[in-house]
Amino acid sequence: MADSEFRHQHIAFAVMTVLFVLAPAVIYPLFLMKALCFALFACAFNLLIGFGGLLSFGHAMFFGTGGYLAAHAAKVWGLTPELAILAGTVAAAGIGVVAGLLAIRRQGIYFAMITLALAQMLFFFYLQTPFTGGEDGIQAVPRGKLFGVLDLANAYAMYYVVLVVFLAGFLLIYRIIHSPFGQVLKAIRENEPRALSLGYRTVQYKFLAFVLSATLAGLAGGTKAIVFQLASLTDVHWSMSGEVVLMTLLGGLGTVFGPVLGAFVIIGLENYLSELGQWVTIVQGIIFVLCVLAFRRGIIGELGHWLKKPL
Amino acid sequence: MDTIFGVPTQALFGQLLIGLINGSFYALLSLGLAVIFGLLNIINFTHGAQYMMGAFCAWFLLNKLGVGYWWSLILAPLAVGAFGMLIERTMLKQLYKLDHLYGLLLTFGLALIIQGMFRHEFGSTGQPYAVPKELAGGQNLGFMYLPNYRAWVIVASLITCLATWFVIERTKLGAYLRAATENPALVQAFGINVPRMITLTYGFGVALAGFAGVMAAPIYQVNPLMGADLIIVVFAVVVIGGMGSILGAIVTGFGLGVIEGLTKVFYPEASNTVIFIVMAIVLMIKPAGLFGAQK
Numbered sequence: 001m002a003d004s005e006f007r008h009q010h011i012a013f014a015v016m017t018v019l020f021v022l023a024p025a026v027i028y029p030l031f032l033m034k035a036l037c038f039a040l041f042a043c044a045f046n047l048l049i050g051f052g053g054l055l056s057f058g059h060a061m062f063f064g065t066g067g068y069l070a071a072h073a074a075k076v077w078g079l080t081p082e083l084a085i086l087a088g089t090v091a092a093a094g095i096g097v098v099a100g101l102l103a104i105r106r107q108g109i110y111f112a113m114i115t116l117a118l119a120q121m122l123f124f125f126y127l128q129t130p131f132t133g134g135e136d137g138i139q140a141v142p143r144g145k146l147f148g149v150l151d152l153a154n155a156y157a158m159y160y161v162v163l164v165v166f167l168a169g170f171l172l173i174y175r176i177i178h179s180p181f182g183q184v185l186k187a188i189r190e191n192e193p194r195a196l197s198l199g200y201r202t203v204q205y206k207f208l209a210f211v212l213s214a215t216l217a218g219l220a221g222g223t224k225a226i227v228f229q230l231a232s233l234t235d236v237h238w239s240m241s242g243e244v245v246l247m248t249l250l251g252g253l254g255t256v257f258g259p260v261l262g263a264f265v266i267i268g269l270e271n272y273l274s275e276l277g278q279w280v281t282i283v284q285g286i287i288f289v290l291c292v293l294a295f296r297r298g299i300i301g302e303l304g305h306w307l308k309k310p311l
Numbered sequence: 312m313d314t315i316f317g318v319p320t321q322a323l324f325g326q327l328l329i330g331l332i333n334g335s336f337y338a339l340l341s342l343g344l345a346v347i348f349g350l351l352n353i354i355n356f357t358h359g360a361q362y363m364m365g366a367f368c369a370w371f372l373l374n375k376l377g378v379g380y381w382w383s384l385i386l387a388p389l390a391v392g393a394f395g396m397l398i399e400r401t402m403l404k405q406l407y408k409l410d411h412l413y414g415l416l417l418t419f420g421l422a423l424i425i426q427g428m429f430r431h432e433f434g435s436t437g438q439p440y441a442v443p444k445e446l447a448g449g450q451n452l453g454f455m456y457l458p459n460y461r462a463w464v465i466v467a468s469l470i471t472c473l474a475t476w477f478v479i480e481r482t483k484l485g486a487y488l489r490a491a492t493e494n495p496a497l498v499q500a501f502g503i504n505v506p507r508m509i510t511l512t513y514g515f516g517v518a519l520a521g522f523a524g525v526m527a528a529p530i531y532q533v534n535p536l537m538g539a540d541l542i543i544v545v546f547a548v549v550v551i552g553g554m555g556s557i558l559g560a561i562v563t564g565f566g567l568g569v570i571e572g573l574t575k576v577f578y579p580e581a582s583n584t585v586i587f588i589v590m591a592i593v594l595m596i597k598p599a600g601l602f603g604a605q606k
Contacts, residue, residue: 117590127583278430282427282431292413293405
């Protein structure tokens, strides 16, 4: 398999990296950090739907769990930020194993409904359990010092840490989808009975994809909690699960770069429309409807189709 | 005071009644979802928003036009059903050849738009809706006090559910419907207008949600988000029952309402989550749901 087949993706990756390295010079770092966390979240979600064909409508449970555990670890246990984020990631992976075992045997719409219901259950659990602080969430989480050395109170230091986390997650996902495992996953998405007949244990492949996706969503959530020094119920609510679906759909399901662009567009939109109250929800709904009816490839998907190269 | 397992009987029967009321709504809504799913193969995420629209229709009819509860019970479902058919004709129709997940995404987007617009218009505080005067007051049954309106909700919901079951399982119209579920092309070849049947079925399922909304108006406050969280519980109910049978939707709806009510008495902390826990257990034992057939 020629490397040249993916050369345009390597070029796109290089362009994206350079843009992100230079971006804080012109764009407010806090906005960039928020968008990057959501971009990683959307990429993790896309790994499941875009390459495994499984629509999870409960991904907020992993994002939110990562956030709560990271915040708790940093604030109550006094861990350094990298260990706090790791704690959040591991917790999300654990939730992913349990949810995966329950949901993975059903497909399509059932899978979506089951993941949504499990996420709602976890939402009520976090609402009632004392360590999350209920409606208040976990506030004033210290950003701390990375490895006990680098002070993250500085917005630029924090930004580049977030960028490294994002790029690491992105490259891992890129590696996964181009690995033999990723190829089998795509085969299952296209035709599961056929993959099964070729001797692949499709349930195990889907389960592993689900847990990987959950883990990376937890990484994104944990990082976001450290950046904003806050973990709250918003991040486990079903509307958050809907938002990540929207980001991925808008950018392009099953594209490599789509979720990143989708996340930036949606977060940017929310920033601009935040004064207009309910209009955010209405506009999100309209984008959903337009994407499904007229624009199913998403922005990057259309671009890739036009360039005749998958992006 | 009498007690059962250390719980006052008054509280026990009170919660049982609330459970039955909630169960009535679970049953009506999951029934509508099952009817729609049977023929269209989509999960109607807009169902919660359409339930809310039914309640707002009743509120609007009463407060702006002076039309009372009983007329609302007919007019609101018709209006909501007509709105549903419009959505089916203009949007859902285009998605039948695609992956069913797109139907879910579209209806989710529509739910966001509808709920956002109502919140923009009415805020998030609830609008009160009075119990119709024919059903005001209640009966003292000796062991508990039964408000007339609540008794009516349970009875009306049961009758509607059973009537729907009868039409689908026991009449000629229902036979066409079930045949079209199995093999639409063949039914079309017999000269039955399947696309129109699909539109009417979606309209009927949505009208059931509107009907539930009108009945809910005097019990819960009429609120733009009244259907948003409810629909997720109803999804869990649908997963537990399985999509296979109409009767399954009715039985699980009422059953889970009662289980939820009893949990409020014996272990209130879990009352929000008990339905989801039941769902997890059912998935472990019978992944296709209690009444569903594994496809």
